[in-house]
Amino acid sequence: MAMPEHTVKEFDADLADLAQMIAKMGDITARQVLDALDSLEEFDTAKAENVISIDATVDELQHDIEKKVILTIARRQPMAVDLRDLIGALRISNDLERIGDLAKNIGKRVVALKAETPRSQLMRGVQNMGEVALTQLRDVLDAYANRDVAKAVAVWKRDEKLDAATNSLLREMLSYMMEDPRNITLYIHLIFCAKNIERIGDHSTNIAENVHFIVEGRLLSDPRPKSDTTEIGTG
Template sequence: MMDKLKFENHIASVFDEELEEIRNDLMAMGGQVEQQLTDAVQAICEADSQLAEQVIQRDHRVDEMELEIDEACVLVIARRQPAASDLRLVVAVTRAVADLERIGDEAKKIAKHALELTESGPSPMGYSEVRHLAQSVSQILRNALDSFARFDADTALATMQEDKKIDMEYKTALRELVTYMMEDPRSISRVINILWVVRSLERIGDHAKNLCEQVVFVVKGKDIRHRNGQ
C-alpha cells in the first residue's frame, strides 16, 4: 500500500504532459483492442460476417497506434532522459503496447475464423465453449487495463492469478471440442475453426497477464516476468 501511495504522489508531483499523454494513448489502445475482441466473438456467435469484416479492417488502426506510442516513448527518452519510476513507466508502456498489438492480432484471427464459419451456416456446436471462455478472457483483460489505468499493483497481482482459471477453461473447451469431432466426423472441419478460436482466446489471456506484470514493474520496480508462483 505504501509503495502505491509513494508512486501516486510521485506521479502527481512530477508527471509531465508527455508522459501522461503516453499513458492516455495506451489506455485508448487498450479500449480499441477490447472492442476488437468483443466484436470478433460476437461475429463468431452470431454468424455476422459483416462485423467480422469490420474487425479485420480495423486491425490496421491498432497497428498504427502501436507505432505512434512507440515513437512517443522514444522521443520522451531522448528529450527528457527520465529516471526512476518515469523511466519504468516508459519501458512498461513499450512492452504493454506490444502485448496489446498481439491481442489485436488474435482478435483479427478470430474474425477470420468467423468468416469461414458463416460460410457453412449457423451452428451452436462449440459456441457455448467460445462464449464461456471469451467472457473470462474479456474480464481478465478489462481488469488488467483497469489496474494499469490506476497503477494498482494489488489488483494486477490478483488478476494474474485469474489466468490459471483461463488455462483450465481452455483445457475443458479442448476436451469438449475433441468429443464433438469424435461423435460426428462431419463436424471436424467446423470444429477445427473453433479450436483455433479458443486458442486465440487463451493467448489473449496470456497477454493480459503480461500487462499486469508491467503494472507491478512500474509501481514496485520489480520485474516478475518468467517467475513461477507469481
C-alpha cells in the same frame, strides 16, 4: 501514487500523453475482442469484417506509442519510475497489438465459417471463455490506468482459470471431432478461436506483470500458475 511533478513540466505532459494513448489503444482492442466474440456468436460477417479492418488503427497506435517512447527516452533520459513507466508502456502496447491480432484472427475465422454454419453447443463454451478473457483485459487496463498492483496481481492469478477452461473445452472438441469427421472443419476453427482467446488472457497477464514492474520496480517473481494438462493445449 502521490508524486511531485517534474521540474520540467513537459515531461509530465509526455507521460500523461502516453498513458492516454495506451488507454485509447486498450479501449479499441477491448472493443475488438467484444465484437469478435459477438460476430462469432451471431455469425455476423459484417461485424467480423469490421474487427479485421479496425486492426490497422491498433497497429498505427502501437507505432505512435513506440515513436513517443523512443523520443521521450532520447529527450528526457528518464530514470527510475519514469524509465519503468516508459518501458512498461512500450511492452503493454506490444501486448495490446497482439491482442488486436488475435481478435482479428477470430474475425477471419467467422468469415471463413460462414459457409459451414453447423451450430455446436460448444460455441457457448467458447463464448464463456471469451467473456472471461475480456473481463481480464478490462481489469488489467483498469489496473494500469490506476497503477493498481493488487488488481493486476488478481488478473495474473485468475489466468489459471482461463487456461483450465481452454483445456477442458479442447478435450470436448476432440471427442466431437472423433464422433463425426464432418465436424472437423468447424471444430478446427473453434479450436483456434479458443486458443486465440486463451492467448488474449496470456497477454493480459503480461500486461499485469508490467503494471507490477512499473509500480514495484521488480518482476512478479513467483512462477505463474499453469494448469495445462492436455497435449493439445501445449503451445
